Amino acid sequence: MSQPQGQTPQQTDDTPMQDSSSSSSEHDPPKKLTLLDLPPEILHQVCAHLPLKSIRSFRLTNRFLGEIGACHALPELVFYLHTTDFAALRSIASHPIYPRFVRSLIYGCDLLPSSRLSLKQYIAECRRMEKRRAKMHARHACDEANRPPKPQAEVRESYKEYKRVHQAQEEIMRDERDYEILREVVGKMTNLKEVMVSSDFEFRVGSGTSSSSSSNGGNGPMKSDALRNCRTPFDKLDCLTQLDGEKGQEGVRHLRAILMAVKEAGIELKSLCAGLIHWSFFNEALGNFGFHSMGNLLANLTRFELLVLPGPSQDPEDFQRADAIEMNNMSIDVMEEIYRCQGLMRTGVIRNLVKGMPNLEVLSIGFMDHAEDNDFIFPARLQDVVPLNHTFPNLESLKLEGLETERQELTDFVVRHKDSLMRLELRDMRLVTTSWRKLLPELRYELKTELMEEVSIYGMALGMGEEDGDQELEEWFMGDPEDHGATELATKVQKFFMNPNVSDCPLSRENMEPIPDDDLMDEDILDHPLEGLMPDHELAELILGGMQFPGGGHPFQDPFDDPSFEAPEDWLD
Numbered sequence: 114m115s116q117p118q119g120q121t122p123q124q125t126d127d128t129p130m131q132d133s134s135s136s137s138s139e140h141d142p143p144k145k146l147t148l149l150d151l152p153p154e155i156l157h158q159v160c161a162h163l164p165l166k167s168i169r170s171f172r173l174t175n176r177f178l179g180e181i182g183a184c185h186a187l188p189e190l191v192f193y194l195h196t197t198d199f200a201a202l203r204s205i206a207s208h209p210i211y212p213r214f215v216r217s218l219i220y221g222c223d224l225l226p227s228s229r230l231s232l233k234q235y236i237a238e239c240r241r242m243e244k245r246r247a248k249m250h251a252r253h254a255c256d257e258a259n260r261p262p263k264p265q266a267e268v269r270e271s272y273k274e275y276k277r278v279h280q281a282q283e284e285i286m287r288d289e290r291d292y293e294i295l296r297e298v299v300g301k302m303t304n305l306k307e308v309m310v311s312s313d314f315e316f317r318v319g320s321g322t323s324s325s326s327s328s329n330g331g332n333g334p335m336k337s338d339a340l341r342n343c344r345t346p347f348d349k350l351d352c353l354t355q356l357d358g359e360k361g362q363e364g365v366r367h368l369r370a371i372l373m374a375v376k377e378a379g380i381e382l383k384s385l386c387a388g389l390i391h392w393s394f395f396n397e398a399l400g401n402f403g404f405h406s407m408g409n410l411l412a413n414l415t416r417f418e419l420l421v422l423p424g425p426s427q428d429p430e431d432f433q434r435a436d437a438i439e440m441n442n443m444s445i446d447v448m449e450e451i452y453r454c455q456g457l458m459r460t461g462v463i464r465n466l467v468k469g470m471p472n473l474e475v476l477s478i479g480f481m482d483h484a485e486d487n488d489f490i491f492p493a494r495l496q497d498v499v500p501l502n503h504t505f506p507n508l509e510s511l512k513l514e515g516l517e518t519e520r521q522e523l524t525d526f527v528v529r530h531k532d533s534l535m536r537l538e539l540r541d542m543r544l545v546t547t548s549w550r551k552l553l554p555e556l557r558y559e560l561k562t563e564l565m566e567e568v569s570i571y572g573m574a575l576g577m578g579e580e581d582g583d584q585e586l587e588e589w590f591m592g593d594p595e596d597h598g599a600t601e602l603a604t605k606v607q608k609f610f611m612n613p614n615v616s617d618c619p620l621s622r623e624n625m626e627p628i629p630d631d632d633l634m635d636e637d638i639l640d641h642p643l644e645g646l647m648p649d650h651e652l653a654e655l656i657l658g659g660m661q662f663p664g665g666g667h668p669f670q671d672p673f674d675d676p677s678f679e680a681p682e683d684w685l686d
């Protein structure tokens with residue numbers, strides 16, 4: 114044991130005088146430092162680098178360290194429109210420490226469909242989902258493929274829980290308690306910096322890039338580890354795993370509710386990610402609360418990621434179960450809504466929003482599933498969503514998806530940011546009258562900077578040949594790394610940009626390939642081929658004959674259409 118501090122051996126007349134500090138340093142072992150000896154500033158830095166599991170253990174050490182750890186225990190909260198989650202939010206907000214240190218809110222948009230299922234319908238849905246899961250597990254050689262169906266008694270018990278959750282959800286939405294609770298809770302989170310609204314599994318899967326509040330940080334597209342790994346309060350209703358909410362309103366209520374709470378609290382966000390969000394959210398003419406209502410509270414954003422749904426969401430199995438007439442009516446609904454979205458985007462609602470964010474470091478604008486029935490109908494142009502003549506001096510990551518543009522337009526905007534740009538991703542893009550085979554070499558030459566880390570092209574790449582005698586459609590499919598996987602061609606494109614030893618452009622007439630039908634890539638649909646379909650020419654007549662094209666737009670005016678084709682007069686009525 115070390116001698117108590119401040120005490121020295123008792124001195125006598127026969128004992129030579131010794132310097133007390135010298136004696137102590139020679140005979141006493143050095144004092145062992147503990148966590149309690151470190152200043153609070155250092156302890157906060159330590160906690161900032163610990164995983165949440167370790168922070169919970171850290172807090173159990175003693176009261177002092179417990180208070181330090183409480184500041185880092187809940188930096189990111191994931192919640193859903195569910196009574197259990199809202200109760201937890203209120204409990205956290207009432208804590209004296211927790212709410213002041215919440216930096217990130219993630220609002221999952223899963224909802225039970227508004228039409229309540231009967232017991233018979235619920236059981237049928239449960240059995241259908243069991244078969245679907247078993248087939249998926251068998252495809253991936255999982256042991257779960259052999260799991261027996263749930264006993265009828267368990268399904269009936271599950272139905273009781275389903276009715277309880279459905280009733281509670283109805284009451285929350287009817288009484289607008291979600292708006293009320295979020296205003297109450299967000300108002301106490303004075304250090305809130307990041308908001309994410311995730312619908313249809315957006316931001317939930319990926320290569321590991323995560324938000325700045327996650328362990329690895331970074332300025333790539335946001336992928337939340339919390340969302341990817343968490344269980345939802347709906348999981349016990351395992352027969353209903355695809356919860357898309359109200360068709361035509363995907364993400365709208367959730368985004369509006371949380372933005373209203375942020376506005377009322379006067380919080381200036383640094384990061385905002387929202388997707389899928391139905392395009393109607395941007396219709397200011399409806400008089401609803403939207404981005405335009407936020408004033409200057411979004412002016413200091415450094416990250417803005419937006420994924421828009423330009424048409425009604427469709428379950429592939431809806432097409433599978435529909436007869437020919439029903440399926441054609443669904444196709445008409447999709448295309449008409451895309452045209453309405455297109456008209457709204459032409460007004461520049463997103464472009465004006467982005468222009469008011471001068472400090473952006475990460476910008477991602479996309480339109481999902483823009484046209485499953487016609488690959489040449491795009492809901493927006495590049496000039497509709499970004500200010501082409503504007504420069505964002507700190508822009509490091511740019512992702513564009515589901516847009517049409519031209520080679521010169523895209524090159525000019527990207528090259529203007531080459532002094533700061535580190536990552537570029539293009540997905541499902543169309544060059545209306547220009548060529549990808551010219552775009553890639555131009556971009557590669559202009560983006561030869563020490564900063565550039567990655568250039569990727571995924572999904573479909575549509576263009577038009579520019580050479581004499583080669584003014585025909587260009588069409589390549591690059592795959593999706595988060596779904597069916599990137600193609601070999603997508604990998605070659607990445608190497609073309611990043612490897613100076615690769616000199617030849619990987620895109621050519623010889624390696625063009627048609628874009629696969631999403632439904633045909635789903636083996637579940639292949640097992641149940643559509644029956645009763647009419648011939649293609651009759652299907653086209655039914656679809657085009659029933660459509661209304663706002664603003665005089667019509668697919669026959671598209672430059673990709675065969676100019677020699679003459680449509681019958683009654684089609685154009």
